[in-house]
Amino acid sequence: MKFLMLPIFTTLFCVTSKSQNNDLQLWYNKPAEKWTEALPIGNGHLGAMIYGGVGEDRIQFNESTLWSDGPRDYNRKGAYQYLEPIRKLLAEGKQKEAEELAQEHFMGLRSNEKGYETRRKEWLQKVKGDVIISSPQWNNAQWESMQLPTLNGWETAGLEGLDGAVWFKTTFALPDDWQGKELLISLGKIRDLDITYINGKQIGSTEDITTNRLYSIPANLLKKGINEIEVQVINYFDKGGFAGTKGDREIFAIYPKERNGKESVKLKTVWEYWIQNDDAPAMPRYQADYQPFGELQLSSQVADISEYRRTLDISNAVSTVAYKSGNVTYTKEYLANYPDNVIAVHLKASGKGNVNYKATFTTVHKNYSIRKIDDHTLALDVAVKNGAMKATAYLYVDNKNGRVEVADKALQISNSDEATLYMIAATNFKNYRDVSADANAICKAKLAAVKKLIYEKVKAAHIADYKKYFDKFSLQLNGGIANSGLPTDERIKQFSITNDPALLTLYVQYARYLMLSSSRQGTNAANLQGIWNDLLTPPWGSKYTTNINLQMNYWPSESLNLSACTPPLFKLIKEVAEAGKETAKEYYNAPGFVLHHNTDQWRGTAPINASNHGIWVTGGAWLSSHLWEHYLFTRDKTFLQNEAYPVMKAAADFFVHFLVKDESTGWLISTPSNSPEHGGLVAGPTMDHQIIRELFSNTIEAAKALGVDESFRKKLLQKYDSIAPNQIGKYGQLQEWLQDKDDSSDTHRHVSHLWGVYPGKDITWNNEKMMKAARQSLLYRGDDGTGWSIAWKVNLWARFKDGDHAMKMLQKLLSDATAGKGSESGGVYPNLFDAHPPFQIDGNFGGAAGVAEMLVQSHMGYVELLPALPSTLPGGVVKGICARGNFTINMQWEKGKLMRADITSNAGSNCIVKCGDRTVAFKTVKGKTYSLDQALTLIQTK
Template sequence: MTIINSMINLRFVLSITGLLCLTLGTSEAQQLKLQYNQPAEKWTDALPIGNGKLGGMMFGGVAEDRIQFNEATLWTGRPRTYYREGAAQYLGPIRQLLAEGKQAEAEALAEQHFMGVKDHEGEYETQKTAWLQKVSAVNVTAALAPGHTWQNLAVSALNGWESVGLEGLDGAVWFKTSFDVPQAWAGKNLTVALGRIRDVDYTYVNGTQIGTDEGISKKRRYTIPAAALHAGKNQLVIKVLNFYDKGGLIGVKEKQPVFVVYPEGGSPETNVPLDPAWQYWIQDDQPPLFPSYEASYQPFGDVYLQFPQAGTPTKYHRELDLNEAITRVSYASNGVNFTREYFASAPGQAIICHLTADKKGALNLAALLKSPHKQMTTRRVDDHTLALSVQVRDGVLRGVSYLRVDAKRGKVTVTNDQIKLENADEVTFTLTAATSFKNYKDVSADPEKLAAQAQASSKGKKYDALKAEHLREYQGYFKSFAVDLGHSANENLPTDERIQRFSPNADPALLALYIQYGRYLLISCSRPGAQAANLQGIWNESLTPSWGSKYTTNINLQMNYWPAEALNLSACTEPLFRLIDEAAEAGKGTAKAHYNAPGWVLHHNTDLWRGTAPINASNHGIWVTGAAWLTQHIWEHYQFTQDKEFLRQQYPVMKEAASFFVNFLVKDPKTGWLISTPSNSPEHGGLVAGPTMDHQIIRELFKNCSAAAQVLGTDADFRKTLAEKASQLAPNQIGKHGQLQEWLEDKDDPTDTHRHVSHLWGVFPGTDITWATPDLLKAAKQSLLYRGDEGTGWSLAWKVNLWARFKDGDHTLLIAKNLLSPAETGTGSERGGVYHNLFDAHPPFQIDGNFGGAAGLAEMLVQSQAGYLDLLPALPTALPTGEIRGLCARGGFELAMKWQQGKLQQLEILSKTGGTCVLHYGTKEVSLATQKGKTYRLNGDLKSL
């Protein structure tokens, strides 16, 4: 049986057996909605829908509505080799340098010879030289000469000029503004503070060059000589060269003023600001393709619905109904009530938009297809259909989208630019999209044919039939779980106001909504047959998304799937396991080329093309345990489902990951322990030998692989090898501050509040440190206390799970409150929270915090990693009453629970596979010999009812 069929069958079984007798009287009627009293102003206000392959963001405008959409396989890049042949010859020297304490030298050697191969790296330098010569032919005088069209632009834009209207722009761009010099400053040298610039700047004042620099981390502060200045207005001109990714004048993440002028040597606080009315002129927007280690996920396009003479709306309401996966907009205008419904249909493989009015003939609109891709065209397909074709700039993939309209009465006109409707009673739009991607090695698909086929599957169906089909399919996933944590009047508030006012006591229902929103997002972006959820799930509006919106495998990809098993969405893990299988195939080449080792290896990122080599920089890109961590999800899936056939299919992937480390580990000359080298503690502390996290993950891999082999009755000798190697691995260590050491050496800084808490992996999601090792658990808790209660969104989500594992419910809820804080009012680059649409803020948006937070809240209520079901292990005092149904546990059990005044009242256990179920609640322990398919009911004392 294939993985996908196994997952689909599992979902069917769970949908049949997962409805326990214990009912949630209040929560079944609970309004699981995100709701607002105004349209979205920005992308993180818009509401997400998705069917695994297509993702849409619904803005809900009145005069103009926008549906920004994605297709999961539209990426930059191409099938290619990512690993660097011959890198393994440098492995020994790098290890030796690290053993000698020469970290800088090791990083330099690794940077030169051990990193993966970049796309375009061979031809780029020659092309760059020619391009630079071309753009340097225009000097400042020529740039300011008449004949160029200068336009207005907001400066600065922290996320690049892309965020203020120049999406997709790379190249040479001129900027100009002015500043006034007071008479009192005459004859003085001045300093201009410009902050950071992407990537190169040439800065002029009154035609005189005053500075130039390169690098986005450098803060430009240039001296303006007195001779170049005059009293009154002075002109500032900056030529910016941006080679790839985001560009422009982006400011700095600090309190010191920028875009100001002040006397040299004086205080920046005593300044004259630059005129904020900046203008720009694009000299050349065709730089050569920049070398890139990995590809980036891309937006596809936008549907714009334009409504002439919309009038001033009243009674405006916008919502996302999680029970139905439908977004709605309603308002009144000119005496007519208008409604719209949007959903992403998995059966129909389309985004559906349905418009109605309570007055006949009141629907008049134009529908347009647009895209941020420069290589895009639209064309008329037939008298009801408009098509959009796109080609990514840096890559081989192309895509085609069809927008079809079905109208009740009225006139429909389709041109190459738009669909126009006049005087219609009711309108349904069907949006499909496809790319030329077949798999990570094949891009020969026909997107035109695929987009047309998807349209044909729903053609002729009435809207009510499309909607009913969508609801049946979606609710097969969503209705398997319910949670009620209490209610308050705040539930009636708009969601953005609820976030502003949130506290667990005042609005416990927002926590329940957040859990269900996490499930909704996972269902929407990770259906069987689709791609795995990336850094933004399936939703992205930028050609230059942060971190490429890739798959970051040193926590973020894994965190995306933390809630899947416990929150009754096991079927949604199928795309992850397919990614793992493909990465395992690609990772064998990297293991051989970089480590001369068998098996497979994955470093800290991968993409659509399954790159597995080290990327970015040697001080954090050489991290070897991505494959080992991902295989934990294989074992976890078996633990929750007891699906032996699935385990049999996936065991070879686990074994190959373990085989790599059997070969890779070396003996530390100082301690005699086996250690992982070279590697790093993710994104912290540089390239090192023997980071604690590596050893925790490898121990877990060896343990899980051995257990899987035992279940399958195979590889007895290999199990002995794994046990032997595990016993020799460097152990967890307690340092001088009472902390769990992050590295082999005792060098932790107790004032360090870094976002990664990598050395606590053994507490969660691992099981290397448990209540059976109380000293280590205490040291791990001390480390977490040192790191503090703030952090980026995903970091806060990890801390929620860790505090739950420490069984400190109140501290768990404190971190959850921080996770739900309003991101728009946060300060600093390391401050997480949520946006108005409840998307997690890294910042910027990363979806892993949504998934990790949902998993952590479930972890408060049931834990099963220790071989028994621990009931209400971290229940906060602020949530004294609640009810949950459909919560899953290892061993193949599904639970429903009620608690009041902080005490368990009632418990139901569905045994999906049979076997012994051991229950712990406080000091009580009960063991049940269960039968497959049977439900067991107990009271708060764990006595049978």
């Protein structure tokens, strides 16, 4: 069939990308002060955060393979001997005993575990005995000042990476009428151990990070006038120092034990401190941490700044800072080029000879060196403490006119017309088993190529490579007002009180920008923070949490036309499948592979942390669904045969042997496991059964598509029919566990038992009763939560076809995270990074996937258009959104109604389209585009 295309749609679809580029910028009228105000750039290998300072500029950078620890064995040998005893205890209702047994015998091996307690005891005795407060060493120590408390550790006060012993001291004046009285001193929480003194005499000591320190001061230790408080704080790992307290408990105060009224002496909040020892023995760790590399600092002498503007143009992946000083206009461009694998900083100034900068390297790593390579090149070498990783970065400058000098561990650019800084970096990482690469040799070889680069060509190649993927999708949302004239941080504050759909468009495209910047062919998969991290001990190790967060990172990859970003994920899946074979054998005496709730660069797959949440067996099964989804979206049978199916089959084979019959119900159940991070170690969590059912179903379909393993298919089908089904409980809710024990007032951040609604398809509108029970569960859970939890709820409400509720979640997701809303309140930071809090990138990706799910769904065997369109987005145009069956869709809607859809068939699959109460089905030819009007009438094929 051939019909004339309506001209209005031709125009709309052609100009959408161009028109929206004007609004695809994050911009600010001041430099960043905090890391969560800085702007991210990245190419998958290298990532950097741009602060955009004027006199002092900071570019904090990362390299994707720089992690703590190194290749090692994570598995406790013979742990399977305790599997049946643990199962038996759970079957008898003895959860506490099961968790205790599992904690002792079923958790993974930790690094540096052997002999640690002896080393710690010896070190602790040393630092306790090293200093006597009255000795000359005490008075000769180099004391500095610190504002207390440091709620997120003394790391935030400049002591990043310090594990050891630090002395603090201050003074207070004793009121005359308190002489002879016993007093109390309240200091709040201290990490990890404190030994507290008054005038050199110990009054108390506690080793606990949750206990508020409240000590008695005997009257005979006090003296008239000024008294001194001395506290030795010993921190073994991670955050250290005075951590304050939650609520309104009075801290940093002294008052009489027999207190009259509220009288107290308020202590100073600026104390002196002295680092006594910064070499605590390496703490045993279950898994590794993603590491920062260093920081490039640019110094210049400028004054009287005006017309400052800092931007990140996500349509071209270029960040720019521009300002005037006197009559001179200065600009700095920052980009992370993938084809050449460099970070480039281009420095310009109007007039001649006005580019004058000093460039230096710094790092938070204790073991580092800075050295000169040649007259235009500086190097930074770092070695990760107590780990196997070593890394090198080179900084090379290409300048036009003027002079360059490398001296005193700095690179000086003087009187140039313009200059480009190129940064390259490498580590000794080869693969998760091998760290024998030579980072310096890699950088040295790369330097020869970098010296031939021309910035204009580097920038052009970067933009062309980036736009090849970014421009495949565009989105225009109409309605409300556009606040693009406001700086992005101000615009975020306005989003929940004004309808600004253009900010939602920016948010979706920003997620695509972040994915292209952190996950490219040949790189590591995006971790909890993508590729960006400035801390030696980042939140949750900035690793790969596989009970939701890693998977959420890749939720939008297929639907938002970024399938090209998935190879790093598939590489990770292949490697954990390899490593997880030994875990399956040692812990469950089973074939196939298993992955628990976290992994890292070294592909640890054993249970970690605590048995009440670390023993969760379906991480590998969930990841396997991404392989199948990729096939459904692309119809790439070669990928299915060579990459997907072997992993899917191995994951399924594990559960064929792992599932056991529940004696009380006769169903096959998953035990031991847990409903992620909620409710402790149990038998038969609902989420497990949903994931396993879908794994079996997907593996059966994959085997059919490939025409293989008929007997294995039959075995899976038999098991599938016996797995414990979804159940509706006494509150009309979908049960989270095998037993009906849900609490209708429970607002836990995880909504794990709703996995079958999204991202799975175990529960659909084909079973309306079960779908309504799942919806009831979500209503009980409430609308609040951490950033990623709110993002998950966006997708769930979209699957429930409630666009207005999904939009309500998006308003929470894009709320101002700096407004002090609490520890599990979500929102975004000024740079649009998602807040757990703190920063986790999964919320960015999950929220963008939710918008896609509101516009197009295809998980039920047909393509549904506008299934969950909110009333606040009555009109819009989307171009390049993808559906299963390898369909690409351009679509326009007005007044809440579909106007037109152009569906391109990239694989020649049969197509069923639904919108509202209308459905149309038609066969397609690969490469053809099929145009439908508002009634789903086929009006053109071309």
